[in-house]
Protein backbone atom coordinates (compact mmCIF):
# COMPACT_ATOMS: atom_id res chain seq x y z
CA UNK A 1 0.00 0.00 0.00
CA UNK A 2 1.23 3.49 -0.86
CA UNK A 3 2.24 5.63 2.09
CA UNK A 4 1.76 8.89 0.14
CA UNK A 5 -0.73 11.14 1.91
CA UNK A 6 -4.31 10.56 0.91
CA UNK A 7 -5.42 14.06 1.85
CA UNK A 8 -2.63 16.62 1.88
CA UNK A 9 -3.17 20.19 3.11
CA UNK A 10 -0.12 22.45 2.73
CA UNK A 11 0.14 25.96 4.19
CA UNK A 12 -3.60 26.43 3.88
CA UNK A 13 -5.01 29.83 4.88
CA UNK A 14 -8.51 31.22 4.71
CA UNK A 15 -10.08 34.58 5.57
CA UNK A 16 -13.72 35.61 5.28
CA UNK A 17 -13.61 38.99 3.51
CA UNK A 18 -13.44 41.81 6.05
CA UNK A 19 -12.68 39.50 9.02
CA UNK A 20 -9.45 38.38 10.71
CA UNK A 21 -7.90 35.15 9.32
CA UNK A 22 -9.82 32.02 10.35
CA UNK A 23 -7.35 29.36 9.16
CA UNK A 24 -3.65 30.19 9.11
CA UNK A 25 -0.94 28.18 7.37
CA UNK A 26 -2.24 24.77 8.29
CA UNK A 27 -0.24 21.70 7.25
CA UNK A 28 -2.06 18.42 7.72
CA UNK A 29 -1.98 15.11 5.90
CA UNK A 30 -3.96 11.93 6.28
CA UNK A 31 -2.49 8.59 5.19
CA UNK A 32 -4.70 6.02 3.45
CA UNK A 33 -7.17 4.36 5.82
CA UNK A 34 -6.28 6.54 8.80
CA UNK A 35 -8.74 8.11 11.23
CA UNK A 36 -7.80 11.65 12.30
CA UNK A 37 -9.57 13.90 14.78
CA UNK A 38 -9.48 17.68 15.09
CA UNK A 39 -10.19 19.19 18.50
CA UNK A 40 -10.33 22.79 19.62
CA UNK A 41 -12.48 25.38 21.29
CA UNK A 42 -15.60 26.76 19.69
CA UNK A 43 -14.77 29.37 17.04
CA UNK A 44 -11.12 28.28 16.51
CA UNK A 45 -11.74 27.39 12.84
CA UNK A 46 -12.49 23.65 12.84
CA UNK A 47 -15.56 23.77 10.60
CA UNK A 48 -13.78 26.13 8.20
CA UNK A 49 -10.78 23.78 7.95
CA UNK A 50 -13.10 20.82 7.29
CA UNK A 51 -14.88 22.78 4.54
CA UNK A 52 -11.48 23.57 2.99
CA UNK A 53 -10.67 19.84 3.08
CA UNK A 54 -14.02 19.12 1.41
CA UNK A 55 -13.56 21.71 -1.34
CA UNK A 56 -16.65 23.56 -0.08
CA UNK A 57 -14.33 26.55 0.45
CA UNK A 58 -11.22 27.39 -1.60
CA UNK A 59 -8.07 28.39 0.32
CA UNK A 60 -6.71 31.92 -0.16
CA UNK A 61 -3.24 30.46 0.06
CA UNK A 62 -1.82 26.96 0.09
CA UNK A 63 -2.98 23.73 -1.53
CA UNK A 64 -5.33 20.86 -0.78
CA UNK A 65 -4.59 17.62 -2.64
CA UNK A 66 -6.73 14.47 -2.59
CA UNK A 67 -4.82 11.40 -3.77
CA UNK A 68 -2.14 13.70 -5.21
CA UNK A 69 -4.52 15.84 -7.29
CA UNK A 70 -6.18 19.19 -6.67
CA UNK A 71 -9.62 18.77 -5.12
CA UNK A 72 -12.36 18.26 -7.67
CA UNK A 73 -15.69 20.09 -7.35
CA UNK A 74 -17.63 18.75 -4.35
CA UNK A 75 -19.04 15.40 -5.38
CA UNK A 76 -19.34 11.74 -4.46
CA UNK A 77 -15.58 11.36 -3.72
CA UNK A 78 -16.10 13.20 -0.46
CA UNK A 79 -18.65 12.21 2.17
CA UNK A 80 -19.66 14.96 4.60
CA UNK A 81 -21.58 14.38 7.86
CA UNK A 82 -22.89 17.38 9.79
CA UNK A 83 -23.78 17.78 13.45
CA UNK A 84 -27.47 17.48 12.62
CA UNK A 85 -28.44 14.35 10.65
CA UNK A 86 -30.43 16.57 8.16
CA UNK A 87 -32.75 13.75 7.07
CA UNK A 88 -35.90 14.37 5.02
CA UNK A 89 -38.90 13.38 7.08
CA UNK A 90 -41.17 12.59 4.13
CA UNK A 91 -38.78 9.89 2.91
CA UNK A 92 -38.23 6.45 4.46
CA UNK A 93 -34.92 5.62 6.10
CA UNK A 94 -33.91 3.62 3.01
CA UNK A 95 -34.84 6.45 0.63
CA UNK A 96 -32.91 8.97 2.73
CA UNK A 97 -29.81 6.82 2.34
CA UNK A 98 -30.42 6.52 -1.41
CA UNK A 99 -31.06 10.27 -1.81
CA UNK A 100 -27.57 11.31 -3.03
CA UNK A 101 -27.84 8.69 -5.79
CA UNK A 102 -31.51 9.37 -6.62
CA UNK A 103 -30.76 13.12 -6.98
CA UNK A 104 -28.38 12.09 -9.77
CA UNK A 105 -31.03 9.77 -11.24
CA UNK A 106 -28.79 6.76 -10.81
CA UNK A 107 -30.45 4.31 -8.43
CA UNK A 108 -29.99 0.70 -9.60
CA UNK A 109 -31.25 -2.46 -7.96
CA UNK A 110 -27.81 -3.19 -6.52
CA UNK A 111 -27.71 0.30 -4.95
CA UNK A 112 -30.91 -0.53 -3.07
CA UNK A 113 -29.36 -3.81 -1.93
CA UNK A 114 -26.18 -2.00 -0.82
CA UNK A 115 -28.21 0.61 1.09
CA UNK A 116 -30.10 -2.12 2.88
CA UNK A 117 -26.90 -4.00 3.73
CA UNK A 118 -25.25 -0.84 5.05
CA UNK A 119 -28.29 -0.03 7.21
CA UNK A 120 -28.34 -3.61 8.49
CA UNK A 121 -24.64 -3.34 9.37
CA UNK A 122 -25.43 -0.15 11.28
CA UNK A 123 -28.16 -1.96 13.24
CA UNK A 124 -31.11 -0.47 11.34
CA UNK A 125 -32.20 -3.50 9.31
CA UNK A 126 -35.64 -3.43 10.97
CA UNK A 127 -36.20 0.28 10.22
CA UNK A 128 -35.83 0.50 6.43
CA UNK A 129 -39.41 1.68 5.87
CA UNK A 130 -39.64 3.91 8.94
CA UNK A 131 -39.60 7.70 8.80
CA UNK A 132 -36.74 9.59 10.51
CA UNK A 133 -39.07 10.97 13.20
CA UNK A 134 -39.81 7.40 14.30
CA UNK A 135 -36.11 6.90 15.15
CA UNK A 136 -34.02 7.96 18.14
CA UNK A 137 -31.29 10.61 17.75
CA UNK A 138 -28.59 7.92 17.68
CA UNK A 139 -30.46 5.96 15.00
CA UNK A 140 -30.83 9.12 12.91
CA UNK A 141 -27.06 9.64 13.13
CA UNK A 142 -26.58 6.10 11.87
CA UNK A 143 -28.78 6.89 8.86
CA UNK A 144 -26.67 10.00 8.14
CA UNK A 145 -23.49 7.86 8.22
CA UNK A 146 -25.04 5.31 5.85
CA UNK A 147 -26.12 8.11 3.49
CA UNK A 148 -22.58 9.53 3.42
CA UNK A 149 -20.96 6.11 2.82
CA UNK A 150 -23.33 4.73 0.16
CA UNK A 151 -21.80 6.59 -2.83
CA UNK A 152 -18.41 5.06 -1.84
CA UNK A 153 -16.55 8.27 -0.91
CA UNK A 154 -12.77 8.10 -0.84
CA UNK A 155 -12.77 10.06 2.44
CA UNK A 156 -15.34 10.90 5.12
CA UNK A 157 -15.35 14.37 6.73
CA UNK A 158 -17.44 14.67 9.89
CA UNK A 159 -18.26 17.86 11.81
CA UNK A 160 -19.18 17.09 15.44
CA UNK A 161 -21.66 14.45 14.29
CA UNK A 162 -22.32 13.02 17.77
CA UNK A 163 -22.27 16.24 19.80
CA UNK A 164 -26.02 16.25 20.45
CA UNK A 165 -26.17 12.63 21.67
CA UNK A 166 -26.02 11.29 25.23
CA UNK A 167 -22.73 9.72 26.36
CA UNK A 168 -23.73 6.05 26.08
CA UNK A 169 -25.30 6.50 22.64
CA UNK A 170 -22.20 8.39 21.52
CA UNK A 171 -19.95 5.52 22.57
CA UNK A 172 -22.10 3.04 20.64
CA UNK A 173 -21.96 5.28 17.57
CA UNK A 174 -18.16 5.55 17.84
CA UNK A 175 -17.88 1.75 17.70
CA UNK A 176 -20.33 1.53 14.78
CA UNK A 177 -18.44 4.22 12.84
CA UNK A 178 -15.03 2.61 13.45
CA UNK A 179 -16.38 -0.76 12.27
CA UNK A 180 -17.90 0.47 8.97
CA UNK A 181 -14.92 2.67 8.08
CA UNK A 182 -12.40 -0.03 8.94
CA UNK A 183 -14.22 -2.56 6.78
CA UNK A 184 -14.20 -0.17 3.83
CA UNK A 185 -10.72 1.26 4.47
CA UNK A 186 -12.30 4.75 4.37
CA UNK A 187 -10.08 7.47 5.88
CA UNK A 188 -11.88 9.91 8.19
CA UNK A 189 -11.27 13.48 9.34
CA UNK A 190 -13.53 13.99 12.37
CA UNK A 191 -14.11 17.24 14.26
CA UNK A 192 -15.08 17.04 17.92
CA UNK A 193 -14.67 19.10 21.05
CA UNK A 194 -14.74 15.91 23.15
CA UNK A 195 -11.15 14.90 23.97
CA UNK A 196 -12.03 11.32 25.01
CA UNK A 197 -13.96 10.86 21.78
CA UNK A 198 -10.93 12.01 19.79
CA UNK A 199 -8.56 9.62 21.59
CA UNK A 200 -10.95 6.67 21.29
CA UNK A 201 -11.46 7.13 17.54
CA UNK A 202 -8.19 8.46 16.20
CA UNK A 203 -4.80 7.37 14.93
CA UNK A 204 -3.77 11.01 15.18
CA UNK A 205 -5.29 14.10 16.81
CA UNK A 206 -4.74 17.74 15.86
CA UNK A 207 -5.30 20.50 18.40
CA UNK A 208 -6.44 23.72 16.75
CA UNK A 209 -6.35 27.15 18.34
CA UNK A 210 -7.04 30.53 16.71
CA UNK A 211 -6.77 29.14 13.19
CA UNK A 212 -3.56 27.17 13.66
CA UNK A 213 -2.72 23.55 14.46
CA UNK A 214 -0.81 23.91 17.72
CA UNK A 215 -0.25 20.32 18.69
CA UNK A 216 -0.23 16.90 17.05
CA UNK A 217 -0.65 13.63 18.97
CA UNK A 218 -0.25 10.07 17.63
CA UNK A 219 -2.60 7.58 19.30
CA UNK A 220 -0.88 4.20 19.37
CA UNK A 221 -3.64 2.37 21.27
CA UNK A 222 -4.39 -1.12 19.86
CA UNK A 223 -7.14 -1.65 17.29
CA UNK A 224 -9.89 -2.58 17.15
CA UNK A 225 -10.63 -0.21 20.03
CA UNK A 226 -12.67 -1.71 22.84
CA UNK A 227 -14.61 0.19 25.48
CA UNK A 228 -12.27 -0.96 28.27
CA UNK A 229 -9.40 1.01 26.73
CA UNK A 230 -11.06 4.13 28.18
CA UNK A 231 -9.94 3.03 31.64
CA UNK A 232 -6.30 2.43 30.70
CA UNK A 233 -3.42 4.60 31.86
CA UNK A 234 -2.28 5.17 28.27
CA UNK A 235 -5.72 6.47 27.27
CA UNK A 236 -5.88 8.86 30.18
CA UNK A 237 -2.34 10.10 29.61
CA UNK A 238 -3.27 11.00 26.02
CA UNK A 239 -6.44 12.78 27.21
CA UNK A 240 -4.37 14.77 29.71
CA UNK A 241 -1.79 15.68 27.04
CA UNK A 242 -4.54 16.97 24.75
CA UNK A 243 -6.24 18.83 27.56
CA UNK A 244 -3.00 20.59 28.43
CA UNK A 245 -2.44 21.44 24.78
CA UNK A 246 -5.93 22.94 24.56
CA UNK A 247 -5.23 24.97 27.68
CA UNK A 248 -2.09 26.31 26.05
CA UNK A 249 0.40 24.52 28.31
CA UNK A 250 3.46 22.77 27.01
CA UNK A 251 3.29 24.54 23.68
CA UNK A 252 6.32 26.19 22.22
Ligand SMILES: Nc1ncnc2c1ncn2[C@@H]1O[C@H](COP(=O)(O)OP(=O)(O)O)[C@@H](O)[C@H]1O
Pocket residue numbers: 016019022040041042043044045046047048049
Ligand atom coordinates in the same frame (compact mmCIF):
# COMPACT_ATOMS: atom_id res chain seq x y z
N1 LIG B 1 -19.46 33.12 6.98
C1 LIG B 1 -18.65 33.69 7.88
N2 LIG B 1 -18.32 35.00 7.84
C2 LIG B 1 -17.50 35.57 8.74
N3 LIG B 1 -16.93 34.89 9.77
C3 LIG B 1 -17.22 33.58 9.88
C4 LIG B 1 -18.10 32.91 8.96
N4 LIG B 1 -18.17 31.60 9.34
C5 LIG B 1 -17.41 31.50 10.44
N5 LIG B 1 -16.84 32.66 10.77
C6 LIG B 1 -15.93 32.92 11.90
O1 LIG B 1 -14.79 32.11 11.74
C7 LIG B 1 -14.33 31.63 13.00
C8 LIG B 1 -14.20 30.14 12.96
O2 LIG B 1 -15.47 29.57 12.72
P1 LIG B 1 -15.65 27.98 12.63
O3 LIG B 1 -14.73 27.44 11.59
O4 LIG B 1 -17.11 27.73 12.43
O5 LIG B 1 -15.16 27.51 14.09
P2 LIG B 1 -15.44 26.17 14.90
O6 LIG B 1 -16.02 25.16 13.97
O7 LIG B 1 -14.10 25.78 15.46
O8 LIG B 1 -16.38 26.53 16.00
C9 LIG B 1 -15.33 32.15 14.03
O9 LIG B 1 -14.77 33.28 14.64
C10 LIG B 1 -16.53 32.50 13.21
O10 LIG B 1 -17.25 33.56 13.80
Ligand SMILES: [Mg+2]
Pocket residue numbers: 046047048159
Ligand atom coordinates in the same frame (compact mmCIF):
# COMPACT_ATOMS: atom_id res chain seq x y z
MG1 LIG C 1 -17.80 24.13 14.02
